[in-house]
Amino acid sequence: MNVLGIETSCDETSVAVLDGEGRILSNVVATQMQAHAAYGGVVPELAARAHLENLPAVFEEALDRAGIVVSDIGLVAPTAGPGLIGALLVGLSAGKALAFARGLPLVGVNHLEGHLYSAHLATGGQPARPVESPFHGLVVSGGHAELVRVEEERIVPIARTRDDAPGEAFDKVARRAGLPYPGGPVVDSIAARGDASRFALPIGRAADGSEDFSFSGVKTAMLRQFEKRGVDGSPLNPGSLPQDLADLFASFQRAIVTALLQRVETAHQREGIRRLALSGGVAANSELRATFSRWGEESGVPVLLPEKALTTDNAAMIAWAGLLRFRREGASNLDAVTARSRWPLGSP
Ligand code: KG4
Numbered sequence: 035m036n037v038l039g040i041e042t043s044c045d046e047t048s049v050a051v052l053d054g055e056g057r058i059l060s061n062v063v064a065t066q067m068q069a070h071a072a073y074g075g076v077v078p079e080l081a082a083r084a085h086l087e088n089l090p091a092v093f094e095e096a097l098d099r100a101g102i103v104v105s106d107i108g109l110v111a112p113t114a115g116p117g118l119i120g121a122l123l124v125g126l127s128a129g130k131a132l133a134f135a136r137g138l139p140l141v142g143v144n145h146l147e148g149h150l151y152s153a154h155l156a157t158g159g160q161p162a163r164p165v166e167s168p169f170h171g172l173v174v175s176g177g178h179a180e181l182v183r184v185e186e187e188r189i190v191p192i193a194r195t196r197d198d199a200p201g202e203a204f205d206k207v208a209r210r211a212g213l214p215y216p217g218g219p220v221v222d223s224i225a226a227r228g229d230a231s232r233f234a235l236p237i238g239r240a241a242d243g244s245e246d247f248s249f250s251g252v253k254t255a256m257l258r259q260f261e262k263r264g265v266d267g268s269p270l271n272p273g274s275l276p277q278d279l280a281d282l283f284a285s286f287q288r289a290i291v292t293a294l295l296q297r298v299e300t301a302h303q304r305e306g307i308r309r310l311a312l313s314g315g316v317a318a319n320s321e322l323r324a325t326f327s328r329w330g331e332e333s334g335v336p337v338l339l340p341e342k343a344l345t346t347d348n349a350a351m352i353a354w355a356g357l358l359r360f361r362r363e364g365a366s367n368l369d370a371v372t373a374r375s376r377w378p379l380g381s382p
């Protein structure tokens with residue numbers, strides 16, 4: 035059975051086709067990064083309009099590349115949330131129209147569940163790796179930081195961010211320094227030539243002693259460091275930053291990765307992690323990948339990392355999560371599926 039995934043929750047318009055074994059037959063992603071770059075972040079109205087303009091061509095191309103026609107589709111899997119309502123409605127309505135017109139089953143997919151299972155997918159035409167539960171998942175993106183335990187029939191939340199998401203912290207700090215958007219990949223490359231042990235920045239932990247993440251402290255500490263140095267947001271060239279600033283960015287990246295690792299270690303000590311799947315846009319980060327791979331080797335925990343192309347938003351991961359959900363609980367009721375701005379992992 036071929037699954038059609040549709041993703042329009044934020045600033046990527048994407049359509050993908052997967053077969054019943056999770057082979058990616060096509061995964062077309064049209065990014066709107068350019069449209070939002072001038073504003074330093076995603077503008078919801080612009081995003082919705084761009085999805086509307088891009089979706090028909092992205093859909094056609096996804097079918098073409100997969101070598102299928104509409105009648106070869108067996109399941110429609112659009113993202114239903116969480117995300118920007120206007121943006122979500124574009125993909126969800128298109129999916130519903132297709133399902134209704136063709137009498138196909140549809141599952142409304144949780145975008146975070148898409149990330150959660152993305153480390154099981156491969157881009158080279160191989161089938162997806164079998165999902166063995168329980169496993170722990172760490173989703174780190176521009177909107178989320180969530181640590182969960184995935185069991186056969188349910189997802190149990192362990193920790194989430196109280197304020198900024200890690201990707202958001204990367205983006206905001208980069209923006210205040212006058213670096214291009216999105217900030218994550220830029221800071222990643224700057225940090226590669228910096229000394230991460232030079233500055234001690236706050237390691238994000240919620241003040242009440244819970245396991246939740248908090249990244250606003252490290253962000254504020256960075257803004258103070260910028261003030262001290264007269265970094266005022268005027269455009270900076272990432273390739274020619276002074277060493278002092280490269281060290282600062284490396285220390286910032288280290289503080290974020292350390293916060294994430296500490297929570298995973300606590301969870302491992304308490305309940306034993308059998309395997310860990312990282313995902314989300316920030317899972318493209320070099321230091322995060324290296325640090326968690328090393329931790330996995332040292333502690334004997336297999337760490338699954340998504341291929342870089344599958345870390346940021348894409349419809350292949352949505353189709354895959356949709357297929358898994360369909361197998362667990364069947365199709366959604368077409369009338370009842372609505373776009374949801376909030377949809378925590380683990381809630382129905
Ligand atoms: O998962 P994603 O595409 O969108 C959301 O669902 O949020 O994640 C985008 C986020 C952005 O904040 C971007 O700066 C961050 O992922 N990101 C990175 C890297 N590549 C993308 N952050 C750190 N290091 C990277 N290499």
Ligand code: ZN
Pocket residue numbers: 145149175314315346347
């Ligand atoms: Zn995402």
